[in-house]
Amino acid sequence: MDTRGPHRLGESAVVVGASMAGLCAARVLSDHFRQVTVVDHDALSDDVRWRPRVPQGRHPHLLLQAGSRLLEGWFPGILDELYAAGATEFDFCGDFYRYRYGGPLVRPPTGMVGPVMSRPLLEATVRGHVAALPGVTLRGGSSAKGVVTGDAGARIVGVRMSDGSALDCDLLVDATGRQARSLGWLKRMGYAEPPTSVVTVDTHYTSRTYRREEQPGRDWKAAAVIGDPDSRRLAFALPWEGDRWVVGLVGINGEVPPTDEADRLSFARSLGSPVVADLMAASRPLDEPTSYRFVANQRRHVERMRRFPLGWLLIGDAVCCLDPIHGQGMSTAAQQAATLGRVLDESRALDRHFSRRYFRTVAHPVAAAWSVAVGGDFVYAGTTGRKPTGTDLLNRYMTRVTVAAQHDAAVCVRFGEVSGLIRRPEWLLTPAFVLRVLRHARRPGESAPRTETTGVV
Ligand SMILES: Cc1cc2nc3c(=O)[nH]c(=O)nc-3n(C[C@H](O)[C@H](O)[C@H](O)COP(=O)(O)OP(=O)(O)OC[C@H]3O[C@@H](n4cnc5c(N)ncnc54)[C@H](O)[C@@H]3O)c2cc1C
Incomplete structure (x- = not known):
């Protein structure tokens, strides 16, 4: 039986x-x-x-x-x-260099560990x-x-x-x-x-793999550098098996990343942090760039x-x-x-x-x-479609969350849990968490002392 x-x-x-x-x-x-x-x-x-x-299998994928x-x-x-x-064993906060709104997020070690691979x-x-x-x-x-x-x-x-x-x-x-x-x-x-429901964002990827070699001083395993919304540009570097990096350059609202390597490097250099550009400059490309458009x-x-x-x-x-x-x-x-x-x-x-x-x-x-x-895509002015009520207000708050996560490990971890889909977005709106975020309220990019304790929020 x-x-x-x-x-x-x-x-x-x-x-x-x-x-x-x-x-x-x-x-x-x-x-x-x-x-x-x-x-x-x-x-x-x-x-x-x-x-x-x-075909998206040739572009960076994060599980x-x-x-x-x-x-x-x-x-x-x-x-x-x-x-x-x-696959690379990777802590979604501790090993992930994430740069947004003028600074990198803090990188406390967490239990949010998983594989990164092609x-x-x-x-x-x-x-x-x-x-x-x-x-x-x-x-x-x-x-x-x-x-x-x-x-x-x-x-x-x-x-x-x-x-x-x-x-x-x-x-x-x-x-x-x-x-x-x-x-x-x-x-x-x-x-x-x-x-x-349809929300048009017109995202373009151009990705290429590179030989991955040890680089002295690099203390992260993956990087995401997100330019200011007006730039409509992002760059990701993820480790793939076979000692490779995949570097995805991304343009939003119709911004198309270039395929020529010198232009790709300038694109990556135009972002607030040089880490992805430096990685590209120091690594040997292994294939031709490949593009994908997501409308x-x-x-x-x-x-x-x-x-x-x-x-x-x-x-x-x-x-x-x-x-x-x-x-x-x-x-x-x-x-x-x-x-x-x-x-x-x-x-x-x-x-x-x-x-x-x-x-x-x-x-x-x-x-x-x-x-x-969709909330994240409406940060970009050219995104069109039905905008959920309260999106603009929520996005202003999310900017504050990101800035707080540049300084406060507990905020960074909670943010990582919501981005990792293991907590629902409402967890970013509990009174204790909102207060904690607002305590860090300062203009994006302003530096503040870092809080290394993860605390409870
Ligand atoms: C550039 C890019 C990057 C991405 N990055 C990420 C990421 O970082 N992390 C992440 O989680 N997701 C990412 N995604 C999304 C992810 O690829 C998809 O959400 C995921 O593949 C789930 O899709 P699916 O299985 O529903 O459909 P698909 O992956 O589109 O697969 C559909 C399958 O159906 C088959 N099929 C279609 N019609 C027929 C038919 N008539 N008969 C038989 N077979 C048929 C196709 O051959 C195909 O295998 C990315 C997507 C893109 C485009």
Whole structure:
């Protein structure tokens, strides 16, 4: 007898999309279905290499605390495996040089430790664990192109593949990313798309890898230098396995980072801190720069959908696709999968109640990440779309939080917990915390004595 999981909700589930959201979804589904099939357009090899349909894999990716904790819970030992494969063990406060509003944040050591690595290494490692789960099959090189329905179109009972075959399923999970391919299939059957919020930021990445060598005096493992909002410029340097740095230069609101190395260096030098520029100047490039344009944050309000077929869900970027500068996409996808796992645990059948419950509860982690990302993007004057009420006031306060985090370890840690999605944004608004921030209220860039104690706020 198969004793996996709390209880069975169906025979088979199909996940379309084997990127981070699809892989995390497969993990939780495997507790409740005898057979879980994950299909993806791209060939899914064991190699660590970027995939054509996940082009963002060539750019810096930070796995936030929320994401790494969920992965370790689902796949015990995975973090050690990543370290063994060359990922850098990294304290999100202690090892992270973050420069913003005229100064670097303090760097107290914390328990917020996780791996930094390339996206292909992370994805290949997670994929290996998912492929080893009992009942899970990964099918690379397979494109889904439609659905099979039952109950006169009221329920999804299968997925049509582009080779003409069909996969039966009790539940279809669409993890096809921002495009949410199944919405087009459902539209042909008369189902409306969920209401969607869009906030346009027009972010451009240009990234390149460099040979990583010891540099005397460097006491950080990763750096983010964020120029003043008017400059619309940022730079990241993250360590990748294989003794590499990846340096991402980022422009916001249509600012396009250059690809020529001399111009890249000037771009990095134009920021308030020279640390990323110095690293580039001292390191040998290993490849050609590669660019990516992200136009808009997009959130599908699945919680407001009135009509949808049973046996169908969206997850990951298909629900909410966020400006990558905030580094939340993979962790938010993992949080959505964790939500799906909880709803499956609590459900008795794949009925309307199950679907509604999932759509309603998945909106919670999504709303938190959306408020951080969209709020952060409205710092830039050219960002357009519906601005949540109070954003300008909140952003003025967030400037104060950042300035306080340049001096106060406790503020820095709390800020890191919220940015790492392990605390909700409301934790930055508790009376004790606000008072602590306001005690440091001074103009951005003004220096003040540093508080090394983490305290309690
Ligand atoms: C430049 C950049 C930098 C980023 N940096 C970070 C970061 O630092 N930290 C972070 O957490 N996130 C980051 N992200 C976001 C992150 O990449 C995504 O949020 C994450 O990949 C989750 O997306 P997903 O799995 O929902 O979809 P995707 O990653 O878009 O994957 C969708 C998958 O579906 C497959 N697919 C699509 N249609 C079909 C079909 N019809 N049949 C079969 N397969 C199909 C595709 O082949 C693909 O594998 C970044 C994104 C970008 C663009």
